[in-house]
Amino acid sequence: MLGLGNLAKKVFGTPNDRKVKSTRPLVQRVNALEPQFQQFSDEQLIEKTRELQGRAQGGESLDNLLPEAFANCREAARRALGLRAFDTQLMGGIFLHQGNIAEMKTGEGKTLVATFPAYLNALAGKGVHVVTVNDYLAKRDAEWMGKVFAALGMTTGVVYPFQPDEEKRAAYQADVTYATNNELGFDYLRDNMRGSIAEMTQRGHFYAIVDEVDSILIDEARTPLIISGPSQDRSELYRTLDAFIPELDETHFKLDEKTRNATYTEEGNEYLEQRLQQAGILPEGQTLYDPESTTIVHHVTQALRAHKLYQKDQHYIVRDGEIVLIDEFTGRMMAGRRLSDGLHQAIEAKEGVAIQPENVTLASVTFQNYFRLYEKLAGMTGTAATEAEEFAEIYKLGVVEVPTNRPIARQDEHDRVYRTATEKYEAVIEAIKEAHAAGQPILVGTTSIEKSEMLSAMLKAQDIPHNVLNARQHEQEAKIVADAGKPGAVTIATNMAGRGTDIQLGGNIEMKVMEALAADPEAHPDQLRGKIESEHADEKQQVLDAGGLFVLATERHESRRIDNQLRGRSGRQGDPGRSLFFLSLEDDLMRIFGSERLDKVLSTLGMKEGEAIVHPWVNKSLERAQAKVEGRNFDIRKQLLKFDDVMNDQRKAIFSQRREIMESDEVEDIARDMRHQVIDDLVDEYLPAKAYADQWDSAGMNQAVRDGLNMDLPIAEWAAEDGVDRDVVRERLIEATDGYMDAKAQLFGLENMRNIEKQVLLQMIDQKWREHLVTLEHLRSVVGFRGYAQRDPLSEYKTEGFQLFETLLEGLRGEVTQRLAQIRPLTExxxxxxxxxxxxxxxxxxxxxxxxxxxxxxxxxxxxxxxxxxxxxxxxxxxxxxxxxxxxxxxxxxxxxxxxx
Structure with a gap:
């Protein structure tokens, strides 16, 4: 019997069905225009773009222009790439234009889908950013889709690391700009450290389409982007502390693998105090509980975390004498990324490589706050539905599942759960041998480099040919993925499985043609392609007969989304395929998140060695465990964001103030207001409102005016005059300092003086903001302890952060005024x-x-x-x-x- 909810869905359709249905009239209007646009010459397609631009910039809404713009773009893509967009691709484009996340399965052509809303929104003339997960994809997509935009008379730019500023500026001026999330965020920060508007590269944040949106806005959102400069070298301290950790035993510390935290026990603290005092790091008589020991405690804790919670070849690899982090979600190397708070240095000490100095933050922003700068945001991915709540709450983005062009024919089998990891891997090898013998291509998903290499060794022992795709083989990624669909191919991959390159059954024709041409440059391309296509048709048929691509996963990930990404590699465009997950009670997810009950169940059932339990209930309980982990990670990111929002309001205020100064030709007004405010503060401090003139601190005021305003004024004499109150002193001070600064401007020349004021203002804002960021970091690290005193850490952080910001502004006024008062032309x-x-x-x-x-x-x-x-x-x-x-x-x-x- 159907439940009430299911019954209602059957009658009214799901909310997603209704959204899909609402786009059908628009798709029909685009289809109706197709014959007309097919008659256009190439020049007429470009003329149509100019007409649409005129209408968009003349005030007509983009929604009105959508059918014509999509029809024009579809025709241009057909001519430039030989690809005619399906109706489902047009639907995806409509949802993206409306500011949603379009969930489209692997192989449904998301790259082409993005061109439709990008073209439509670029008509407004404000620039569109298409965001990709890596530089290779940014360059590939810009080159590939750039042909479509060129056929429409639009320009395409691509942004990449270490790009010369002139080139980067030109890329951002293009109608459509392809870039990675990292480069966009860093350019935003760099722009807000520039000295003039002309040096800035970005021209605003109008509309962004984020590819692999779950990876960028969720997985990477935990780590802020930071531009930093080096601080003092403490490498000896790290090495000394690192030597103590192997001496500790299990009674000295506790580990929390869920939150990746480590703490010392009473015994551990006592032992460390002794060793630190012997090493001369902790002064005699000082304990680890004293406030003065905060920094030492911090560093010994980081050393412990480095040893016990960060594993080589899983969380990082050592390459060319450097620690390179591995992205736990995609398995890619994150060159140039470093862990903060001394943790990276602790890992460098552990591995015995050169220790780079810690860095001081010059500017930082989280991806959440960067992407919320855009007037309109949209995203594409194969897997977003599980995180719909987070997208809605943080980014105000809806998630819409776009139907596939052809029905999905993949079979997703129930998980197989074994008692031990050994039994599980034996079963995995058997399943691979069986599928390989039948000529079925197999993609084997693992969760770490270490496990992928262990499995590789087991397959070698069985003489099964295979490829390994992990961070070490990063450069051969496209080639390995292109071959993964060949008959009987075995590909072991970490979670990065095939990002940006589809696994095509029978292998990738384009890659085969390129390889053949490289091997025989004399060959005729058309003849070569014909030969390869006929061979490919046979190989594709072999794979189809064997059941399509077999996705075999050796573990479940913490996130259902990553599992779904792996599954989605099979069954693209209506192809057959199957997916199967092999698990054991010794897997991290099972071990950390409640495998005890399952273990009892398995023992009760009296399972023999090598037997697996296969039941829908197991899948359900695992998905509940994963949902719990996802919920916990969401809470962590939400909390991070609440803290970052405090800084973000201040960041916006500082960055907009900088921009105002750079855009303004008349900065003397800002400098004058600051000077007058400094004078008001001095009068309030030394000549209190409720005090008599003989109680004023005239000498102190005189010294403060000399130090801060570079003037020697007879304040004591003014105070002795009859009828002079504090307002008269204020007016005389303002008059004297204004006259002094006007005379200085005449001496330098007005234009020079304005430039000097602008540079001093910008330099002092940057310096004060840098100091403020360090202070906020320190406040953030200690504010958590306020919870023990029944005080809310977030509201404490807000209150104190605001007070610190007021102090920053006060200090800024004083230092700008002092610096400007002291400058003078050079003598001959x-x-x-x-x-x-x-x-x-x-x-x-x-x-x-x-x-x-x-x-x-x-x-x-x-x-x-x-x-x-x-x-x-x-x-x-x-x-x-x-x-x-x-x-x-x-x-x-x-x-x-x-x-x-």
Whole structure:
């Protein structure tokens, strides 16, 4: 019997069905226009774009223009790429234009779908950003879809790391710009550290379409983007503390794997106190419980976490003497990313590699707050429904499931649960052997590099040929994925399985053609393609007969979404396929989240070794465990966001103030208001409102005016005059300082003075904001303890954060006023001395350069890129962070010219 809810759905349809139904009239209107647009010449398609741009910028709503814009875009894509968008793709485009997340299964052509809303919204002339998960996809999609936009008379740009500023600025000026989430966030932060509007690269945040939206807005949202500069070197401290950890036993600490936290027990604290005092790190008589020990406690805790909770080849790998983090969600290496609060240094000490100094934050933003800057946001992914609540609450985004073009024919089997990991892996090998023998391609999903390599060793022992796809094989990713659909192919992958490259049954034709042409450049491309296509048809039929792609997962992930991503690799575009998860009670998810009850059930059933339990109830209970973990992670991100929102309001205020200063030609008004406010504060402090004139601190006021305003004024004499009250003193001070600064402006020249004021204002804002960020970080780390005193940490953080911000503004006014009051033109003697020093420095530089050239036997310096110019980044090529610097110094680029200043 149907429940009431199910009955209602049967009669009225689900909310999702109703949304899908609502787009059908629009799709029909686009289809009705198709014959008319097919008659257009190539020039007429571009003319249509110009007409639509005129109407959009003249005030006509984009919703009105949608049918014509989509029809124009569909025709351009058909001509440029040979792809005619299906009705379901048009639906996806409509949902994206409306500011939703379109959930579309793998292989449904999301890359093409994005061109429709991107084109429509670009008509407004404000720029559209298409966001991808990595630089390879940004460049690939921009090049591929750029052909469609070019056929429509629109420009396409691509943004990538270490791109010269001029090129980057041009990319952001394009109608449609492809970029990664990281680069967009960093450019936003860099722009808000620039000295003038002309140097800024981004031109606003109008509309963004985020590909793999769940990965970017959820998985990566826990880590803020940070631009930082180095602080003091503490490498000796890390090494010393690291040596203590192996001495500890299990009575000294407690681990919480769920939250990745570690704490010391009483015994552990006592033991550490002894060792730290012996090493001279903890002064005699001081305990770890004293407030002065906060920093030491922090670092010994981080050392413990590094040893016990961060595993090599699972959470990070060691590459070229550096610790490279691995993204737990995609299995990709995150080059250049570092853990904060000294944790990265603790891992470097543990692995015995060079310890990089900790960094001081110069600017930071979370992805949540960056993407909420856009007037309209949309996203695409194969798996979003499980996180619909988070998308709605944080980003105000609805999730709509777009129907597939052809019905899904994949069979998802019930999980098989074994008692031990050994039994599970034996069963996995048997299943692979069976499918391989039948000629069925198999994609094996693992959760870590370590497990993928262990499984690889087991397959080698059985002489089963296979490919391994993990962070170590990152560069061969596209090639491995392209071959994964060949008959009998076995591909072991960490969670990154095939991002951005589809697994096509029988193998990828395009990749085969490219390989064949590379092997035989003399061959005729058309003949070669014909031969490969006929071979491919046979291989595809073999795979179809064997049952399509078999997705075999060796573990469930913490998130149902990642499991669904893996499943979704099979059964694309109506292909047959099957998916099956193998689990054991020793898996992390089962072990941490309640496998005891299941263990009892299995024992009661009296299961024999090697037997598995297969039942829908097991799937249900596992999904409940995963939903709990997802809920907990959502709460963590929500809490993070609440704290970051406090800083975000302040960040917006500071960044908008900076922008106002950069845009303004008349900054003397801002400087004057600040000076007058400083005078008001001085009068309030030294000449209190309710005090008599003989109680005023005239001497203190005199000194403060000398220090802060660079003027020696007879304040004591003013105070002694009859009838002079504090308002008269204020007016005289304002008059005197305004006159002093006006005279200074005449001396420098008005234009020069305005430039000086602008630069001083920007420098002081940046300096004060940097100091404020450090203070907020410290406040954040201690405010959690207020919970023990029954006080809400968040409201404490808000209150104190606001007080700190007021202090920042107060300090800013004082320092800007003081700096401007003290500047003066150079005397002739000082100018001559400066010019002499400059000439001497130039001569020394020339001498060094000559010596370097002689050393390199009259040629370029060894390793230097030809035409390299120190002052022109466009001559540096495009080195990655770990490549040798193009200047030829022999250092890595990131430690030389690639340093973030």
């Amino acid at each position: 003697a000082e100018r001559d001395e400066m010019l002499r020093q400059y000439a001497q420095a130039q001569a020394e530089t020339q001498g060094n350069m000559v010596a370097e050239h002689e050393e390199a036997e009259g040629g370029e310096v060894e390793g230097r890129v030809a035409g390299f110019d120190e002052n022109d980044p466009t001559t540096w090529g495009s080195p990655s962070r770990n490549d040798p610097c193009p200047c030829g110094s022999g250092k890595k680029f990131k430690h030389c010219h690639g340093q973030l200043h």
